[in-house]
Amino acid sequence: MIVIRREICGYCGACVSVCPEAALELVDAYLEVDAEKCKNCRICVRVCPLGALEVSDEE
Amino acid sequence: MKSEYDILIIGGGPGGALAAKTAAEAGLSACIVEKRPAIGVPVRCAEGIGEDLIGEFFDEVDPKWISAKIERAKLIAPDGSSFYLDPAMAGNEVGYVLDRKFFDRDLIWQAVDAGAECYVRTRAVDAIVEDGVVKGAIIEYAGKQQEVRAKIVIAADGVESKFSRYCGIDTTVPLRELETCAQYLMTDIDIEPGVTVFYVGRDVAPEGYIWIFPKGERSANVGIGISGTQSKDGKRAKDYLDKYVQENFPEGKTIELIIGGVSVCQPLECTVGDGLIIVGDAARLSDPITGGGIYNAMYTGKLAAEVAVECIGKEDCSKKALMIYDETWRGSRMGKALDRNYQIKEIFVKLEDKQLNAILNSVNNLAMKEFSTLSLIKELIKLNPKILKDLAGVKKYFD
Ligand SMILES: Cc1cc2nc3c(=O)[nH]c(=O)nc-3n(C[C@H](O)[C@H](O)[C@H](O)COP(=O)(O)OP(=O)(O)OC[C@H]3O[C@@H](n4cnc5c(N)ncnc54)[C@H](O)[C@@H]3O)c2cc1C
Ligand code: SF4
Numbered sequence: 001m002i003v004i005r006r007e008i009c010g011y012c013g014a015c016v017s018v019c020p021e022a023a024l025e026l027v028d029a030y031l032e033v034d035a036e037k038c039k040n041c042r043i044c045v046r047v048c049p050l051g052a053l054e055v056s057d058e059e
Numbered sequence: 060m061k062s063e064y065d066i067l068i069i070g071g072g073p074g075g076a077l078a079a080k081t082a083a084e085a086g087l088s089a090c091i092v093e094k095r096p097a098i099g100v101p102v103r104c105a106e107g108i109g110e111d112l113i114g115e116f117f118d119e120v121d122p123k124w125i126s127a128k129i130e131r132a133k134l135i136a137p138d139g140s141s142f143y144l145d146p147a148m149a150g151n152e153v154g155y156v157l158d159r160k161f162f163d164r165d166l167i168w169q170a171v172d173a174g175a176e177c178y179v180r181t182r183a184v185d186a187i188v189e190d191g192v193v194k195g196a197i198i199e200y201a202g203k204q205q206e207v208r209a210k211i212v213i214a215a216d217g218v219e220s221k222f223s224r225y226c227g228i229d230t231t232v233p234l235r236e237l238e239t240c241a242q243y244l245m246t247d248i249d250i251e252p253g254v255t256v257f258y259v260g261r262d263v264a265p266e267g268y269i270w271i272f273p274k275g276e277r278s279a280n281v282g283i284g285i286s287g288t289q290s291k292d293g294k295r296a297k298d299y300l301d302k303y304v305q306e307n308f309p310e311g312k313t314i315e316l317i318i319g320g321v322s323v324c325q326p327l328e329c330t331v332g333d334g335l336i337i338v339g340d341a342a343r344l345s346d347p348i349t350g351g352g353i354y355n356a357m358y359t360g361k362l363a364a365e366v367a368v369e370c371i372g373k374e375d376c377s378k379k380a381l382m383i384y385d386e387t388w389r390g391s392r393m394g395k396a397l398d399r400n401y402q403i404k405e406i407f408v409k410l411e412d413k414q415l416n417a418i419l420n421s422v423n424n425l426a427m428k429e430f431s432t433l434s435l436i437k438e439l440i441k442l443n444p445k446i447l448k449d450l451a452g453v454k455k456y457f458d
């Protein structure tokens with residue numbers, strides 16, 4: 001599952017634009033991930049300019 | 060907020076603002092929804108724009124929009140050698156570094172003065188689609204949701220571009236074509252105030268560039284964009300930026316951190332739907348070489364509203380009727396530049412530093428009649444017919 005580290009995220013939306021599943025949503029100043037849509041492809045993890053996204057091992 | 064407008068605009072950036080202003084001036088009811096609590100902040104931009112481009116929309120450029128006037132540009136090759144690009148006529152301004160906090164806000168101000176409505180901290184959370192036709196949006200404001208219907212919805216929601224997705228259009232940017240960016244607004248640094256500086260090379264900014272855009276005598280936007288595929292732990296945009304800043308401006312003071320994504324892919328295959336027009340970054344219209352998209356958003360925002368006014372007048376807001384928008388921008392100077400610059404970018408991102416050095420070292424300072432990436436590329440081709448034989452495929456764009 002994608003974990004959003006809110007203390008790092010700068011809510012820029014870069015990750016939203018590359019998510020192939022439309023699983024990310026930027027609600028103004030915070031980011032949300034829809035666990036049902038997310039396929040754990042990690043594209044968003046790669047793109048973040050700050051490194052605010054991680055994948056946790058538990059499914 | 061009413062439950063119905065002629066035109067509903069999602070997003071209050073430059074694209075949305077120009078659309079709303081144009082629609083309101085034509086006498087239509089227009090409403091902008093912007094999810095942020097304030098227009099223009101946080102800034103997601105290096106704020107550079109060509110002088111001729113901004114002049115297209117305003118008789119006068121308000122001094123408070125301008126942080127710095129730009130007279131020349133400097134390009135730095137991977138090996139550190141550099142050259143200047145100058146306008147052919149000395150003393151001419153070629154561009155501005157804007158203050159988008161003021162600029163974006165004033166654009167919205169002009170739109171509401173013209174009669175448009177604007178709601179901030181108000182977000183489109185879904186589209187209303189009936190029989191494949193976009194009829195409006197579900198708008199969330201202060202914890203409540205309401206339906207807002209419109210004859211045409213203009214999606215001006217920037218790089219995230221979720222509204223078109225709600226309508227069933229895939230706007231995903233390929234990872235390799237999303238430039239992931241970090242920028243500091245720095246002060247107390249030694250810069251050349253009238254000069255924008257660009258560094259290229261795999262070590263400094265893989266598949267992207269570092270920029271210094273002056274904001275004053277001793278302050279500047281110092282930033283970087285790299286390709287999404289080059290971004291990884293320890294080598295993210297901010298890591299490259301920190302390294303550059305430590306080496307070049309160790310004493311500088313950082314007063315703002317700006318991050319964001321810019322698409323450098325091709326535009327969406329089609330930028331209209333039944334009842335829907337997509338503009339600016341949401342349509343993937345930023346320039347594939349420079350990442351610049353302020354002008355493109357304003358131009359398409361204005362055009363979208365002009366087409367919307369026309370189609371609403373004729374009571375036909377079908378995709379077929381709105382196609383004239385798509386066709387017009389593709390045939391415009393901007394559309395042609397996007398097409399050509401995409402092809403050129405595809406060649407340049409593959410060059411090794413050795414090749415880049417050879418190309419850039421062939422250039423002495425250049426005086427350019429027209430200050431644009433196109434004139435620069437033309438000069439580079441003239442000087443490097445061999446190295447750039449790959450560019451043969453794009454030769455047609457230069458005739
Ligand atoms: C680091 C960086 C540097 C850049 N440098 C330059 C430069 O020097 N020159 C240049 O020309 N361009 C530059 N750009 C690109 C430029 O910022 C954009 O092209 C431009 O802002 C696009 O305008 P727009 O109106 O399409 O979208 P935006 O300005 O992004 O506006 C979109 C708005 O929509 C809002 N929104 C999104 N979703 C919703 C929703 N569901 N409901 C309500 N509101 C919503 C957003 O909050 C946002 O305010 C840069 C971009 C970045 C990231
Ligand atoms: S790319 Fe990173 S900083 Fe930007 S919104 Fe996504 S998680 Fe946050």
Ligand code: SF4
Binds near residue numbers: 020043
């Ligand atoms: S892991 Fe993939 S599917 Fe999941 S949010 Fe990130 S980009 Fe989207």
